Amino acid sequence: MKETRILMGMPITVEIVDNIVTKKEFGKIFSYFEAIDCRFSTYKKESEISLINKCLVKEKDFSCEMKEIFSLAEETKELTFGYFDIVTPLGKYDPSGIVKGWAVYKASRILEEDGYKNFYIDAGGDIQTSGKNSNGKKWKIGIRNPFNTEEIVKTVELSGEGVATSGLYIRGDHIYNPNNKNYSIENFASLTVIGPNVYEADRFATASFAMGVGGIDFIEGLKEFEGYAINNNSIAVFTSNFEKYA
Amino acid sequence: MRVFFIAFTFIAVFSVYPKIVSIYSKLNPPAQTKGFLVVVANDKKAYEARNINNSTYTSTPTATSIKPERRQVQNNVESSDIIKLSNSDEVYNAKMSAGNASMMSKTSDNHTSKQLLRYKDGEYSGTAVNAYYGYVQVRAIIRNGKISDIKFLKFPNNNQNSVYLSNQALPYLKKEVIKAQSDKVDVISGATYTSMAFMQSTKMALADSMLRN
Numbered sequence: 537m538k539e540t541r542i543l544m545g546m547p548i549t550v551e552i553v554d555n556i557v558t559k560k561e562f563g564k565i566f567s568y569f570e571a572i573d574c575r576f577s578t579y580k581k582e583s584e585i586s587l588i589n590k591c592l593v594k595e596k597d598f599s600c601e602m603k604e605i606f607s608l609a610e611e612t613k614e615l616t617f618g619y620f621d622i623v624t625p626l627g628k629y630d631p632s633g634i635v636k637g638w639a640v641y642k643a644s645r646i647l648e649e650d651g652y653k654n655f656y657i658d659a660g661g662d663i664q665t666s667g668k669n670s671n672g673k674k675w676k677i678g679i680r681n682p683f684n685t686e687e688i689v690k691t692v693e694l695s696g697e698g699v700a701t702s703g704l705y706i707r708g709d710h711i712y713n714p715n716n717k718n719y720s721i722e723n724f725a726s727l728t729v730i731g732p733n734v735y736e737a738d739r740f741a742t743a744s745f746a747m748g749v750g751g752i753d754f755i756e757g758l759k760e761f762e763g764y765a766i767n768n769n770s771i772a773v774f775t776s777n778f779e780k781y782a
Numbered sequence: 783m784r785v786f787f788i789a790f791t792f793i794a795v796f797s798v799y800p801k802i803v804s805i806y807s808k809l810n811p812p813a814q815t816k817g818f819l820v821v822v823a824n825d826k827k828a829y830e831a832r833n834i835n836n837s838t839y840t841s842t843p844t845a846t847s848i849k850p851e852r853r854q855v856q857n858n859v860e861s862s863d864i865i866k867l868s869n870s871d872e873v874y875n876a877k878m879s880a881g882n883a884s885m886m887s888k889t890s891d892n893h894t895s896k897q898l899l900r901y902k903d904g905e906y907s908g909t910a911v912n913a914y915y916g917y918v919q920v921r922a923i924i925r926n927g928k929i930s931d932i933k934f935l936k937f938p939n940n941n942q943n944s945v946y947l948s949n950q951a952l953p954y955l956k957k958e959v960i961k962a963q964s965d966k967v968d969v970i971s972g973a974t975y976t977s978m979a980f981m982q983s984t985k986m987a988l989a990d991s992m993l994r995n
Contacts, residue, residue: 549969661971669968680972681960689960691967701971728971752955766960776954 541566544573544636546660552647553654553670561650565643565657572639575601578630589628605631605638608739616743616754637700637738640664644734657734662700664734682725682766690728690764690772692781698734702727702745723748724765724773730781731761 538551539562550565577583584602587593598606609622609631622631640657644664647655654667656675665675674695678688682703692699703726727745731737740761744751752773755763762778903925 551968656969658969658971663969663971675969676965676967678963678965678967678970678972680970681962682972684962685972687962688965688967688970689963691963691965699971703972726972756955770960771957772960773955773957776956778956 537562539566541569543569544577544639544659545579547658548660549656549658550643551656552652553668554652556651561647561652564650565646568643568646569639569659572601572635572642575599576605576631576635578628578632585629585631605635608638609634612739612743616740616747619746620739620743633742634735634739636660637662637698637735640738641698641733641735662698662734662738663694664698665694666696668695679728679764680726683770689766690782692730692764694730694781697730697732697781698737699728699730700734700738700741701729702741724751724767727751727755727763727765729755729761729763730778736761 540549612620674693679690681687681689729741752765756775764774
C-alpha cells in the first residue's frame, strides 16, 4: 500500500508492503509530519521556530523536540567543521536542513514500533528504506539526473539504509557556506549520500554539499557512508565503496 | 600512514612524469605570483596539477582555508591554467576532474584546451589545500620549461579533526560519465529543480568568462 501527500512543501510518499498494513497507519504517519511542520516550519508565523526567531520563546521553554533538534544541529556542526549550521546569514534559526531527514527517520521508527518491517518513506528525495519491496527484493532507488529531472542516471539497492540528495534549488540557494556566509560555492550539481539511516545521510549530504567539490572527499573519509556526486560536466564522482550498493 | 602517503604519491607522480603535458593560458602572470599545486585526484592512477595565484593569500591550516583559495581562482581565472597528469597522456580541462579538494576554474576551457606552452623556469609553491583528511601543499621546480621536481611541503598527518574520519581515508574516488538508466525503480532521490538553477548559473558563468576574455 502506498500513499503520497504534499506536506512540508514537498511530496511525502509512504509505501508499506507488509500484509498487516492498515489505512490508519498512513494517517498516523502523515499526522506526524503535519505536527513536525507545525513546529518547525519557518514559513508558518505561529510555529515554534518562528516564535523562537521572534525571541518570543526562551530556550528553557523549548519543546523537547526543539531541544533535540538544536542539540543534534550543534553536534552536526562540530562533526562537519562548521559546514552544517542552522543559523542563517541573517542570524535566524532555520533547522530545515536537519528536520526533514530526522522526521523521516522518526516516522520510520514509528512504523517499526507498530510492527512494520518492509517499507520506505520518501520526503522530497530523502528516503528511509526498511526490509524488502513487494517483490521480496531490496528497495531500488534511482538517482535523478540533475540536468534532466525526467531521467535516472544511477540505481542503488538498499535495505535498511537511508539516502539523501543535496543540490541547488530553484527557490534559492538554501545551502550556504557557514564559514563564509557571503561567499557562494563552486559546487557539484547534486550530491547523493547513503548512510546508516536517512537522518545521518541527510545531515551529511547537506554539510558535504556546502563544502563544494571537496565534499565527496569528506564522505569518503566517513565510515558507513558512501556518496555519488555529479559535477557540472555530467561526470559522476563517487566514493570507493559506493558500488556495493549499485 | 604518513610514510605511505609520501611514498605512494612520489611513486605515482614520477611514474607519470615523462608523460606530463603542460598547458599555459593566454595570460601568463609574472612567475613570482604563480603557485603550483598537486592534489590527489580521483583514483590511484591519476594526479592533477595546476597553477594557482598565491600572491595575495597565505593559507593557514584551518577548515576554512579552501574558500579564499577558491576566490583567488575565480578572480584570476586567466591564470588558473590547469593540467592533468595521467597515465593515458590525456589532457583534461579543469572541469573534467572533480572529487578532490581543489577548485575548478569555470572558464579554463575557453583558452587552454589545445594550447601547448612551456612553463617558466623557477620554483613555485602551491597553496595548502584542505583535503579534509589533512593538508596538501607542494613546491614545483621547473627547469627548461618542464617540471623537474615536485616536493611536498605539507601532507596529511594527524590532527584533531581526523578523529572523525576513518584512518584509511585517502580519497580513492571513482568516476564515470552519467548515463540514462532504464531500470524500473521503487523511488527516486534527487535534487528537485536543480536543472533550471544550474542552467541559469552556467549561462551567467559563461557570459562572465566571455566578458573577461
